[in-house]
Amino acid sequence: MFALYKKELSSFFSSLMGYLTIVVFLVFTGLMLWVFKSSFNILDYKYAGLDGLFLLGPFLYLFLIPALTMRMLAEEKRNGTLELLLTKPLSEFTVVMAKFLAGFTLVVISLLPTLVYYWSVYRLGDPMGNIDTGSVVGSYIGLLFLGGAFVSIGLFASSLTSNQIVAFIIAALLCAFCYLGFESLYQLMSGKVALALRGFGLQAHYESISRGVIDTRDVVYFLSIITLFIMLTRLVLQSRKWTGRVKKN
Numbered sequence: 001m002f003a004l005y006k007k008e009l010s011s012f013f014s015s016l017m018g019y020l021t022i023v024v025f026l027v028f029t030g031l032m033l034w035v036f037k038s039s040f041n042i043l044d045y046k047y048a049g050l051d052g053l054f055l056l057g058p059f060l061y062l063f064l065i066p067a068l069t070m071r072m073l074a075e076e077k078r079n080g081t082l083e084l085l086l087t088k089p090l091s092e093f094t095v096v097m098a099k100f101l102a103g104f105t106l107v108v109i110s111l112l113p114t115l116v117y118y119w120s121v122y123r124l125g126d127p128m129g130n131i132d133t134g135s136v137v138g139s140y141i142g143l144l145f146l147g148g149a150f151v152s153i154g155l156f157a158s159s160l161t162s163n164q165i166v167a168f169i170i171a172a173l174l175c176a177f178c179y180l181g182f183e184s185l186y187q188l189m190s191g192k193v194a195l196a197l198r199g200f201g202l203q204a205h206y207e208s209i210s211r212g213v214i215d216t217r218d219v220v221y222f223l224s225i226i227t228l229f230i231m232l233t234r235l236v237l238q239s240r241k242w243t244g245r246v247k248k249n
Contacts, residue, residue, distance in 0.1 A: 001094045008072070008102035017071070021064050022110045028060060029053055033117060042117075048125040049132065050117055054139040054210055058179060058203070061107075061143075061150050066171035068106060069154025070164045072099045073233075077162035082237075092237040096230055100148075100155055107147035111140065134212035142209035145222035149202055150175050152229035159236040178202050178225070 012018030032040045033052050039045065040052030076082035085095060122131050150171075157171035158164075182201030186194045198204045202225070205218040 001090075001098045004090065004095065004098035005101050008099050009105060012068075012102065012106060017068060018106055021068050021106060022113075025057075025060055025064055025110045026113055029056055029114065029117075032056055042121060042124075048121050048130045050121060050136055050139065053114060053117060054143060057143050058146055058206065061147055062175050062179065063172060065103070065107070065147065065150040066154045066157070066168045066175060069103055069151060069158050069171060070168040071158070072103065072155055073158040073237075074162050074164045074167040078164075086237070092234045093230075096155065096233045096237065100151055100226075100230060103151040103155065104148050107144065107151060111143065111147075132212065135210065136212075138212035138214060139210040141214065142206045142218075145209065145219070146179075146202060146206050149178070149222055149225045149229075152226045152233075153178065156229045156233045156236070159233045179206075 029052075032038060033042050033050075035041075037044055040056060042049075042052065045052075073082065076085065086092065118131070118136055122129055125131050153174045154167075154171040157174060158167040160170060161167050179202045182197050182199075183203045186198035186201075186204075189197065202222075205221045208215060209218050
């Protein structure tokens, strides 16, 4: 699996997609936090925090991660290399996990340079160090979990089609629904049913972790979502074998 993981990761950086994803994320968040006049601007808002980054991050990932994952399996299908890959001594689960880990690694890489934002706010605070570090750490962990969930959803969407554009649209819609859909239902409804529905959405658990308290229920939820879509992707790949056997018979 490690060889396939390295191959997938190197393929991201041999094309523009990997660099473009990281650059767009960093440039956009940097401009919004430090240059453009808005409620996200740290210098204008005069509050020692990175709330703007963690509010913008999920919405950027809603588009950037589907763009990153759309080619993972769709391109393999279109080029006919998926069948060749599956004929090697690799299980469908190994292939899916290698691609998931490669995508998640890019999410981690995109976040690492933003630690400069934390250092800057830490130094600019009055007094120096006047920043809620616990909340920042929780928000970073939440954003990593959210990125992992989006990668697994995007990988599943990429397994459904051989067209990268279709894979991007499906992934973006699924990510948007999982992050915003249940929150919208919560706003329209009331009572215990509304609270229960909100608990199914990614946003509620992301906001919970972002408060700086790592609740095991939130961790289990994110791991469950990631596992669910990885298993669904594996099932889609396995169904190709079943279809082939039926046609052969």
